[in-house]
Amino acid sequence: MTKPTEEQLSEALRELVAAQPFAPDPAAIQRRGEHLRRQHRTIRIAGVAVVVAAVAVTTAISVRPNTTVQRAIPTHTPAAAPGRQLVNLAASVAAIPAQQGDASLVLRDQRYPTGEDVAVYDLYADNGRYYFAQQRSGLPAQVKADNNQGDGVFQREVADAIYAVTGDLSVARQRMADAPLSPGQASEPPATTADADGVVNLDNYVWENSMDAIVAGSSNPKVRAGVLRLLSTLPDITVKHGTTDGQPSVTIAAGGAESTAGQETWIINATTGIPIKFLGGDPDKPDVTITYGVTRVSLADVESGKF
């Protein structure tokens, strides 16, 4: 590529944005920044308190004969051992037999506080191909034309989730964090938990990319199990059992270490691990609520319209 093209592009981009004024509100920014600081401190303190409580319970129970640590931790205590809860769920999800088919068909219904509601269809094939249509009836043409809109990232995230089912979790975390990178390339600097820069660390990448994987591989129990094992490693995760849309559900919320963009919450089926909803922002007042409808299908059936 010649230098003039680079200079042309630089000049053209500057021209594109030259005329737009911007007057930030420093007081509002300051308030928001202070709020984030307080929120982060609260999450950290709460996390430490929970760990201390869990250790105390475990220590107290472990002296009793014939009582296992796993049984000793009360399941009704919110976030007492969220990681362990997810590992247990992962084990049962991994044992679910795989369904026939070679793709996950996902109805994605996005609702906003403004009342806007958009329902669209994503089709994630096991071979990494990704097709999109605004209507279900539009998918056969997309598959027939092989209008693949995937770039390989979903495929790597799904593969890394499957690896996490039985693989070394430290390795699995690094692989999932690096999934968006081209194969064979390492990040520079490498993502680490103790990222000196602090803002975007390994936990954040694991959370972000696992969110992709659990949707892209939503009809594959191995992918869901692997994601749950990956999420079990996150330090600030919280796990809560309940009922959502008539289904027994598990609500998994990212804390300060994982989500740099405010709160994010996944709600999955408590038995199958299939995603039910995603909440962006305050879960009591989300700025977006995404509801998923997941089906296992075969590409051939979609192409022929028989799905």
Added chain:
Amino acid sequence: MRTETADPPGEDYPAFVERRAAPLHRTAYLLCGDWHLANDLVQETLAKTLRHWPRVQRAENPDAYVHRILINETRQHWRRHRRLVPLVADQHDPALPDHSDGVVERTDLLRALLALPQRQRATVVLRYLSGLTERETAQALHCSVGTVKSQTSRALTTLKTFLDRTELCR
């Protein structure tokens, strides 16, 4: 190539906001294609910069650090609102721009830019608008320098036809 001023040592937060807000706003706009959304992304980026201010001050390159926050904010937005309709679906072919006037040229360039895959778009914006080096861009995007090179090359190839035609029409 550095198009923005370097970070003065020991700068306080209000001065940092005053100096960096407008350039970040321009970068955010080219990442998302919407000035109002760019406002929100930059306000949130600067608020998070305050949360991490001691680290920002200690960072080898505070500018690259803050761009990392902005990229993450933008990525989060893409994730929450992605593909309501794929971006490319309502773009006309960037290789066939309408040259009727300069406004159309700029609109075409923006469309061509927004039609690039997210990572290519971010790479181009950080390199050629924000003036980050290849290494700084790699840090901001959590990728290797090699990836920055390859993404840049692909993006420039896509945009070159457009840029050549634009140049001919001047």
